[in-house]
Amino acid sequence: MISHATIYVIAALATAGVILRPFGWPEAIWAVAGATVLLAMRLITPSDALRGIANGTDVYLFLAGMMLLAEIARIGGLFDWLAAHAAKSAHGSADRLFLLIYAVGTIVTIFLSNDATAVVLTPAVAAAVRTAKSANPLPYLLICAFIANAASFVLPISNPANLVIYHSQMPPLVAWLARFTLPSVLSIGVTFVALRWTQRKALAQEIAATVAVPTLSRGGQTAAVGIAATAIALMVSSVYGIKLGLPTAAAGTVTAIVVLGRERTSFGTAIKDISWGILPLVAGLFVLVQALQKTGLIETIATAIGHWSQHSPTTTAYAVGVATALASNLANNLPVGLVAGIALQSANVPTHITSAALIGTDLGPNLSVTGSLATILWLGALRREGFAVNAWTFLKIGGLVMPAALALALASQIR
Numbered sequence: 001m002i003s004h005a006t007i008y009v010i011a012a013l014a015t016a017g018v019i020l021r022p023f024g025w026p027e028a029i030w031a032v033a034g035a036t037v038l039l040a041m042r043l044i045t046p047s048d049a050l051r052g053i054a055n056g057t058d059v060y061l062f063l064a065g066m067m068l069l070a071e072i073a074r075i076g077g078l079f080d081w082l083a084a085h086a087a088k089s090a091h092g093s094a095d096r097l098f099l100l101i102y103a104v105g106t107i108v109t110i111f112l113s114n115d116a117t118a119v120v121l122t123p124a125v126a127a128a129v130r131t132a133k134s135a136n137p138l139p140y141l142l143i144c145a146f147i148a149n150a151a152s153f154v155l156p157i158s159n160p161a162n163l164v165i166y167h168s169q170m171p172p173l174v175a176w177l178a179r180f181t182l183p184s185v186l187s188i189g190v191t192f193v194a195l196r197w198t199q200r201k202a203l204a205q206e207i208a209a210t211v212a213v214p215t216l217s218r219g220g221q222t223a224a225v226g227i228a229a230t231a232i233a234l235m236v237s238s239v240y241g242i243k244l245g246l247p248t249a250a251a252g253t254v255t256a257i258v259v260l261g262r263e264r265t266s267f268g269t270a271i272k273d274i275s276w277g278i279l280p281l282v283a284g285l286f287v288l289v290q291a292l293q294k295t296g297l298i299e300t301i302a303t304a305i306g307h308w309s310q311h312s313p314t315t316t317a318y319a320v321g322v323a324t325a326l327a328s329n330l331a332n333n334l335p336v337g338l339v340a341g342i343a344l345q346s347a348n349v350p351t352h353i354t355s356a357a358l359i360g361t362d363l364g365p366n367l368s369v370t371g372s373l374a375t376i377l378w379l380g381a382l383r384r385e386g387f388a389v390n391a392w393t394f395l396k397i398g399g400l401v402m403p404a405a406l407a408l409a410l411a412s413q414i415r
Helices: 002-020 027-040 046-055 057-075 078-089 094-112 114-131 138-150 160-169 173-198 218-239 245-263 267-271 278-294 297-311 313-331 333-347 351-367 373-385 391-413
Strands: none
Touching: 002 027, 002 278, 002 313, 027 046, 027 278, 046 057, 046 278, 057 078, 057 114, 057 160, 057 218, 057 245, 057 278, 078 094, 078 114, 078 218, 094 114, 094 138, 094 173, 094 218, 114 138, 114 373, 138 173, 138 351, 138 373, 138 391, 160 333, 160 351, 173 351, 173 391, 218 245, 245 267, 278 297, 278 333, 278 373, 297 313, 297 333, 313 333, 313 351, 313 391, 333 351, 351 391
């Protein structure tokens, strides 16, 4: 049908706009423009658009809470304090600083999500490389992007994409750990080795051995407690199958109120610097997926996967894992995860096929800067800190880092 073809074209153009950012316009403009054109041309109804937007409610709350926590931590000086400690602990070794940042990034991703790594850790790393007087900060900044995806399936809370893939059928925590612990260990380990190898020349640099550590203010201390409390709340929510958005938003709001009271900073002043454009970006992507669902595309994908899985489940699992990994780089892993989740639940496929889709959706984005929401947030955080990484530089590194990690993670899960 002509209307279906038009939806495909609009969705493709909107996605290309998000990826390429023509005229330097923010990603959100293109996603929202695509959704608006679909409405204006009556290719979707207002109720369809609202349904698509509503599907992302938990993700919006989750992101809002994380961004608020990150901004409050910055205001409280927590990032500068952590950066000074990291630089001091490195004792002048660029390699040791690399390992320290990678370890911290792994912990943050596991317990606070990959988006938190992009939003919370990136400013801290930027401060650390300045404190350490690093001549080439790129190796350390890259960690924030790569570990954000490599460690994002250790726990259900480690990536919002996990929420949309499984939706209401999230496995219990014990079952999740049994399924994803080995793939996660391999993903994290291989990514470290490969990323370290690509940056071996840059890490030959010298960094400052003597670093002064500032005193952490009461506001910074409160922000640290708030972040730790958020991690605990997310773990408890995961165990009991509670959606993660509301606890995250609540923790961020409470922490903000307490810290801003101690720092004597108005709420309006604090939130104005947050990258709120990420929320309409996600909403626009959800509307585009809702439109694609109306065309029958997702149903066709579900039928094909269901057919293949009956004849060759192992081959299908590998194919789905690779396909979601590549598709995430073409259309961003959040809408890809949503499409995959709907299709796989409809097809009623074996567990290891859904697991392969999740690994591909989470880890595949380490190929390019457009693969995941976390990487887009990372790029925004870099711009705010005065740094920049172009798409070609990232692709050259991602092309060496991602494939091996994906292959081993898939092989360990599909066994």
